[in-house]
Amino acid sequence: MIHLEKIEKVYRTDTVETLALNSISLNVAKGEFLSIMGPSGCGKSTLLNIMGLLDAPSKGEIKIDTQQTTGFSDKQLAQFRNKKIGFIFQSYHLINDLKVLDNVELPLLYRSSTAKQRKELATAALAKVGLSNRVKHFPTQLSGGQKQRVAIARAIVGEPEIILADEPTGNLDSAMGNEIMEILINLNRTEGTTIVMVTHDEQMAKKTHRLVRLFDGSQVQ
Amino acid sequence: MLKNYFKIAIAVLKRRKFFTFISLFGISFTLTIVIVVAALTDHVLSAGYPDTARDRELFVTRMKYKGSKSGSDISAGPSFYFFEHYVSKLKTPEKLALISHNYATSTYINNKKMVTQLSYTNDQFWDVLQYQFLEGKPYTKQEIDNAEKVAVISESTRNNYFGNGVAAVGKYIETDNIQYRITGVVKNVPLSREYFYADMFAPYTLSKEDIHNTDLIGDYTGVLLLHSKDDIDKMKTEYNQMVAKIPMLSKDLDLRFTYADSYLEAFTRGLPFGNGADSGIGKFILIISIFFLLFLSLPTLNLVNINISRIMDRYSEIGVRKAFGASSKTLVYQFIVENLIITFIGCLIGIMLSFIIIQVFNRSNIIPDMELSINFRVLLFSLFACLVFGFLSGVFPAWRMSRMQVVSALKAQ
Numbered sequence: 224m225i226h227l228e229k230i231e232k233v234y235r236t237d238t239v240e241t242l243a244l245n246s247i248s249l250n251v252a253k254g255e256f257l258s259i260m261g262p263s264g265c266g267k268s269t270l271l272n273i274m275g276l277l278d279a280p281s282k283g284e285i286k287i288d289t290q291q292t293t294g295f296s297d298k299q300l301a302q303f304r305n306k307k308i309g310f311i312f313q314s315y316h317l318i319n320d321l322k323v324l325d326n327v328e329l330p331l332l333y334r335s336s337t338a339k340q341r342k343e344l345a346t347a348a349l350a351k352v353g354l355s356n357r358v359k360h361f362p363t364q365l366s367g368g369q370k371q372r373v374a375i376a377r378a379i380v381g382e383p384e385i386i387l388a389d390e391p392t393g394n395l396d397s398a399m400g401n402e403i404m405e406i407l408i409n410l411n412r413t414e415g416t417t418i419v420m421v422t423h424d425e426q427m428a429k430k431t432h433r434l435v436r437l438f439d440g441s442q443v444q
Numbered sequence: 445m446l447k448n449y450f451k452i453a454i455a456v457l458k459r460r461k462f463f464t465f466i467s468l469f470g471i472s473f474t475l476t477i478v479i480v481v482a483a484l485t486d487h488v489l490s491a492g493y494p495d496t497a498r499d500r501e502l503f504v505t506r507m508k509y510k511g512s513k514s515g516s517d518i519s520a521g522p523s524f525y526f527f528e529h530y531v532s533k534l535k536t537p538e539k540l541a542l543i544s545h546n547y548a549t550s551t552y553i554n555n556k557k558m559v560t561q562l563s564y565t566n567d568q569f570w571d572v573l574q575y576q577f578l579e580g581k582p583y584t585k586q587e588i589d590n591a592e593k594v595a596v597i598s599e600s601t602r603n604n605y606f607g608n609g610v611a612a613v614g615k616y617i618e619t620d621n622i623q624y625r626i627t628g629v630v631k632n633v634p635l636s637r638e639y640f641y642a643d644m645f646a647p648y649t650l651s652k653e654d655i656h657n658t659d660l661i662g663d664y665t666g667v668l669l670l671h672s673k674d675d676i677d678k679m680k681t682e683y684n685q686m687v688a689k690i691p692m693l694s695k696d697l698d699l700r701f702t703y704a705d706s707y708l709e710a711f712t713r714g715l716p717f718g719n720g721a722d723s724g725i726g727k728f729i730l731i732i733s734i735f736f737l738l739f740l741s742l743p744t745l746n747l748v749n750i751n752i753s754r755i756m757d758r759y760s761e762i763g764v765r766k767a768f769g770a771s772s773k774t775l776v777y778q779f780i781v782e783n784l785i786i787t788f789i790g791c792l793i794g795i796m797l798s799f800i801i802i803q804v805f806n807r808s809n810i811i812p813d814m815e816l817s818i819n820f821r822v823l824l825f826s827l828f829a830c831l832v833f834g835f836l837s838g839v840f841p842a843w844r845m846s847r848m849q850v851v852s853a854l855k856a857q
């Protein structure tokens with residue numbers, strides 16, 4: 224599903240050059256649940272962002288669903304992300320000005336859909352994460368775990384084949400974290416969604432199919 | 445999609461109330477000034493009482509001589525003689541209205557001296573200009589030819605001289621020691637109708653100027669009324685041909701300029717914009733546009749600043765939208781639309797404010813008898829100004845925003 228070939232990422236600032244990723248080659252199979260671990264600053268987020276086409280590698284190739292994505296225009300990238308990928312972030316990144324339902328509808332705004340369809344799909348997605356009763360709330364009125372569930376609903380509302388989650392439980396206590404983990408595992412099992420998750424938690428990582436460890440930008444396991 | 449933009453635009457407005465206030469205040473204040481100025485300009489430059497047939501009128505307001513060597517020039521209105529001997533012979537016009545400049549004459553009311561602005565006219569003047577007679581009628585061609593001492597006075601002249609609303613037709617008014625019999629009273633004309641404002645009108649045959657003086661420079665304004673507006677080009681051509689045939693004044697003054705102009709051309713020719721054959725309309729419009737843009741640029745820059753700081757607030761939102769499939773172009777579009785929404789709210793407030801100001805102005809008699817209005821043209825122009833304003837202030841911040849790195853926007857906080 225995701226095919227990375229000798230990915231290298233160099234961040235250049237005026238004074239320093241950071242090699243964030245060093246020749247990473249990785250295949251994620253369709254329907255696989257992969258976790259990525261490693262110390263802080265080792266390049267996990269960078270790797271995930273490159274997989275999600277949010278950032279371009281300095282060198283190397285990415286294929287997603289056999290599609291070569293190098294050379295895509297801004298618009299093509301946007302459409303590709305919209306159809307194929309759902310993102311979940313450690314700090315949720317919900318839009319506080321919008322109600323829960325509008326937050327969840329967001330990915331559907333960028334594809335052809337009617338207001339009615341959007342509402343139906345978003346309501347269904349919220350039901351899947353058990354938040355049917357918080358539709359009209361604003362994000363600031365929710366707990367951390369609830370916010371992350373809204374974020375998951377937003378990630379799955381467009382039925383993407385891939386979910387990329389960057390420390391989705393990082394800001395949550397273990398009970399809430401486990402809830403989130405259950406939802407992701409369930410999603411992977413029932414819908415066959417390919418999931419790549421960055422985590423610091425060995426327990427969480429153990430529940431996934433495969434674990435990749437990074438150290439200083441290189442793959443060590 | 446628009447509904448969603450609207451939702452977020454309103455939410456953003458509500459979030460930073462102080463910024464919203466500053467933005468809206470800036471927009472509505474600016475717009476108020478723009479609209480009031482536009483209403484003033486519209487009033488001055490467009491047809492209105494008593495000059496209602498402007499689309500088939502041409503104005504002859506100026507006679508200028510210039511020496512090509514010496515560079516010296518003489519410029520004033522054309523003389524009565526010029527109109528009588530040359531212009532009135534033209535074939536194209538249906539009618540020719542003539543009116544002299546205002547003469548300040550002295551009138552005594554209860555031993556108190558008042559200035560009465562007196563203008564001399566021909567008889568067709570009353571056919572071309574649609575003065576509204578409150579009583580009586582204009583003096584006739586017969587009366588003019590006989591040099592009878594008759595006059596038409598304005599409503600306020602009547603009210604000052606005879607008392608409010610007292611009938612005046614048939615009575616006499618004395619100014620500069622001459623008694624005039626009043627044939628009619630007309631509704632007041634505002635001072636802003638520069639050619640047609642007077643307190644009192646009298647036959648040109650009563651003018652102290654020698655109407656047989658062959659000098660082409662004098663103090664008259666002529667209005668050529670055409671059969672239809674399709675005759676305008678034909679009229680201008682005929683006018684220019686006629687002028688070319690008139691002998692020059694002297695060897696030193698070997699260039700002569702006089703034109704049959706549209707009202708706007710005559711207006712700009714009177715300002716320092718006109719130069720020789722060029723009426724200066726182009727320059728006038730250019731300068732007005734530059735002034736307009738400069739005036740708008742300050743509040744625009746202010747709004748740009750506010751918008752940029754607002755965008756910084758929305759860093760994460762922008763990242764999220766991009767991650768979930770908004771292209772940079774879509775985001776630019778969203779932001780411009782949002783800004784237009786805010787601008788339009790500001791503009792609505794501005795329109796209401798200027799409506800109030802114009803009402804106050806009309807009632808205040810700062811310029812007597814001048815009725816400003818927000819008509820369709822002014823409204824259209826205001827909406828255009830809004831659009832320009834909203835667009836200018838939205839484009840740059842939107843462009844900045846769309847270039848932001850998604851990745852850094854989505855960093856853990």
Ligand SMILES: Nc1ncnc2c1ncn2[C@@H]1O[C@H](COP(=O)(O)OP(=O)(O)O)[C@@H](O)[C@H]1O
Nearest residue numbers: 234241243262263264265266267268269270852
């Ligand atoms: N935009 C950036 N500019 C410069 N250096 C960066 C940038 N983003 C990340 N880095 C550097 O790249 C390395 C990897 O960062 P990241 O992928 O965020 O690590 P992780 O998610 O594993 O904690 C770090 O050394 C970080 O400082």
Ligand SMILES: [Mg+2]
Nearest residue numbers: 267268269389
């Ligand atoms: Mg990270």
